[in-house]
Amino acid sequence: MAPAAEHEPDPAGPQQVIALVDDDRNILTTVSIALQAEGFATRVYADGQAALKALLENPPDLAIFDIKMPRMDGLELLQRLRAQSDMPVIFLTSKDGEPDEALGLAMGADDYIAKPFSQRLLVARIRAILRRTELRRPRPENGTDEAEELPQPVRRGRLVMDPPRHLVTWDDKPVALTVTEFLILEALAGRPGVVKSRNQLMDAAYSDDVFVDDRTIDSHIKRLRRKFREVDPTFAAIDTLYGAGYSFAES
Template sequence: MNQPPESMTTENPAPAEGQRTIALVDDDRNILTTLSIALQAEGYATRVYSDGEAALEALRKNPPDLAVFDIKMPRMDGMELLQELRKTSALPVIFLTSKDQEEDEEAGLAMGADDYIAKPFSQRLLLARIRAILRRAAPHAETDDTPPTPQAGQAEVITRGRLAMDPARHQVTWDGKPVSLTVTEFLILEALAARPGVIKSRNQLMDAAYPDDVFVDDRTVDSHIKRLRRKFRAVDPDFSAIETLYGAGYSFSDG
């Protein structure tokens, strides 16, 4: 029987002022090393853990700005790690999953993961998701009664009937009720809501949510649409604004 690998923990020196820190939790040391090098090349400080139990204690004591969890790990898997972490922390988390773990993806997103990426994955996609989530998380440091300072080129709030989307804050409401979306879900919904009634093909929605060099299949987009509908129906059981045009794609109705 294969034994779990010896626990690996790497705590780099304290990050420079203003430098963001990313924690990586995966029992594959090649992935830990490769991603750590790629993230450091992008200017991030990194910490790596091959053991969920060791990661949990460290993340509680000294939270990073964002964490990337593998799901399948010995001792404590990514799902258990997120469940324990969510008891005390709202730390942004991205899951790395295998293509045959759709149920795990569903459960992880429901539990509070911010996004998931299927293995094998593009480093460019992961870096794009990390940047997007960190941009989204930044406004949370502001108090609710202090509006953000307008900036040149800042996206305006999108209002379509009962839907309101604030790209700067990554906030979505339906009939004034908040709806929590992952970065990918937000980008797909934004592409649909930009032109109500216009049919968007799956390829167009892929282009809106993923970098040009990343391949995703039709099932991936369909899965995101399924989750979007489920989240909106949790606040409005009659939600039907995202329409399926069989053989063509999807559209958004603001009627």
């Protein structure tokens, strides 16, 4: 199935672009209209295979995937996208899609929303993720004093985090993290040995207008550990204190 037509209003200035991937044309149309009314440009695709090629060739600022789609579902689309991109992604799931939600977060999705959903809530979560992404976007190095004022990387033993550039290394090996994963790790590494509750990590990673549950943080922690173990199978710097939360052990 070919991608649906692109919808991009004629703006006075640059717009943030949201890609929508869903085989339900009604959702594509209604969500696209709602996002355009909020000042976003939208690109819509009814086919995961066509969407993957377009997302990689011309990346949007954020993508929204339905999970249940024919040919290539949202989980497979995310898996293939994550092999080449850390683009922010929100999943749309069914009410009974808890296993899919957990799997999507474990694979690197930034958030999920269950259908039927409030368009106001969707817009709030999009803006929250885009704000976090913008905070981590590298500043242009143009030889001005602004470039010299960038904060120095944070070093915690074998871990190095460079927030302005959204870069993370472990033993000098790069570790690719989503914005949400980066913020959770930053909150933990900011005070090594101090146990952070799930609520504290939610506050660090999500804005006040976005609500998530404990399972969401647990899924992000599992993915963080898995990513670090891909570069160091002995990685054990994120500790769990059952019933209390998580901490970072500086080695």
